[in-house]
Amino acid sequence: MNGMTMADSDEKQEQGVKGTQTLMRALDIMDEVIDGPIRAADLARKLGMSKTTAHRLVQALRSRNYLSVTREGFALGPKLLQLGVLATEQIDYVRVARPFMELLSDRTGFCVFVGKREGEYSRHLDRVTGTQRLRVATAPGDRRPIAETGLGKALLLDEDEAGWERLYIEARGGKPSRAQIDAYLKDMREHKARGTVLHDSELGDGVRSIAVPIRDAKGNICIAISIASAAHYLTDALRPGLAEQVVRAAEQISGAVGYSGPRRA
Amino acid sequence: MNGMTMADSDEKQEQGVKGTQTLMRALDIMDEVIDGPIRAADLARKLGMSKTTAHRLVQALRSRNYLSVTREGFALGPKLLQLGVLATEQIDYVRVARPFMELLSDRTGFCVFVGKREGEYSRHLDRVTGTQRLRVATAPGDRRPIAETGLGKALLLDEDEAGWERLYIEARGGKPSRAQIDAYLKDMREHKARGTVLHDSELGDGVRSIAVPIRDAKGNICIAISIASAAHYLTDALRPGLAEQVVRAAEQISGAVGYSGPRRA
DNA sequence: GATATGTTTCCGATATATGGGACGCGTCCG
DNA sequence: CGGACGCGTCCCATATATCGGAAACATATC
Structure with missing residues (x-):
């Protein structure tokens, strides 16, 4: 022809x-x-x-x-x-993600993390320390209540609202007020709509992060990637551009573990 | 070297x-x-x-x-x-199973069926009419309570006993006696241990069948295959040899849809 | 029954895959 | 510390495995 x-x-x-x-x-x-x-x-x-x-x-x-x-x-x-x-069974998410994490770190200068869900906790699996003087202390192996970290929230984006509420209350140990819960849910709804989690630590240590979920071949969230730093560096002005880059890294990793888009045409 | x-x-x-x-x-x-x-x-x-x-x-x-x-x-x-x-998504169990069904029918002369589970029912998907004069009337598309057909029982072999009991009671519509239930459970336990279902219709029409489950790549039962005929043909003497052949067909189909044994060494 | 479209087989020329060998690197070991 | 070993990588002349044309065959379309 x-x-x-x-x-x-x-x-x-x-x-x-x-x-x-x-x-x-x-x-x-x-x-x-x-x-x-x-x-x-x-x-x-x-x-x-x-x-x-x-x-x-x-x-x-x-x-x-x-x-x-x-x-x-x-x-x-x-x-x-x-x-x-x-x-x-053989896939090693961490190994697959590694090169992309390094790339992301090189391009942004920030610390990059990946982590997976472990029940009500998120487990940090790997880290690439950025070029910045100030480093986020979280190390691979650390476990935090899933509802209270940026990485954790990203892992929860597919959860329903009841799940969010339950996990938030658990993370809070004590009993948060209805207002706090509602604020959290509203937050999560926004993250979900955007596909990106913008997180400010509630510990008052000024740590900020941008986290995005990574999906496996079946479309399920299997791990999440995030960049984190002090709010001083990770400014509001920078956020959109950085979020864009994190999303791109997440997309590439998703692709590398077999994800082929929301639904095949 | x-x-x-x-x-x-x-x-x-x-x-x-x-x-x-x-x-x-x-x-x-x-x-x-x-x-x-x-x-x-x-x-x-x-x-x-x-x-x-x-x-x-x-x-x-x-x-x-x-x-x-x-x-x-x-x-x-x-x-x-x-x-x-x-x-x-692309695999079509029926198409994969077809040639094996035909082979089994050729070798045994009996009617061969495959079917899948639909909740509390088993759905007959395909049939190869054997060479025998007397044919079993069940046609592709037919739906029967899963607990009361040979094919259905084979589909249930991975279910737990509570499930068996529940489905049996549902199939019976009325309330079977405790003795009936226990007999049914005993029966199922034997089928499960053997990996083969030997079934006599309870409708008194003298229809007998031998059914075996087929497993997919994940090891789950996805469909089942059976041969059926009048008890007059499918005699007790023939049963062991026939069961052997049905099992072999099931194994081949399982292999053809990606099953790789109970657990990879 | 004739036409069109797809599947399968056969065969010789040549583009293509092969394996020997060499190199660099890291590791183990005496 | 130096040498031996195992592994991954590269190059290149050679043998051959692969390619595509043509035509028989099979099936669908009209």
């Missing part, structure tokens, strides 16, 4: 590893099949390979159960179910 | 598709990585390929996020999380 004939003119810059054309093409096929069942002939057209090649690769993938045959063409195969489940 | 040199003795008979050595080797690597993080050099040894080749393939897979690098070697990558989830 198009001038695909010979003129692949410039190289694809994403070739990456040389000597793997076959593999790469096969994986290209997998990527196409992600979008739903597709016919071998269509694959050949879309990927600019001969019908023969498409057919050969597709058969190979099917013989290994990476693809399955359906009435409407080839679909993702059962082997992927197995691999998916096993990958879940 | 070891006698790996040349003596890979017999070829793999499962080469299947020709002209895909690279792909096949890459997928062999994936299969090795399934067993846990592994070093590139070990892959080369285990799979009888040169270090160079192993390295090249591994890099290619990593560049596509099918593998990730960890301290202890290469592990399953985030892309598999994404593919796993999407495969779940």
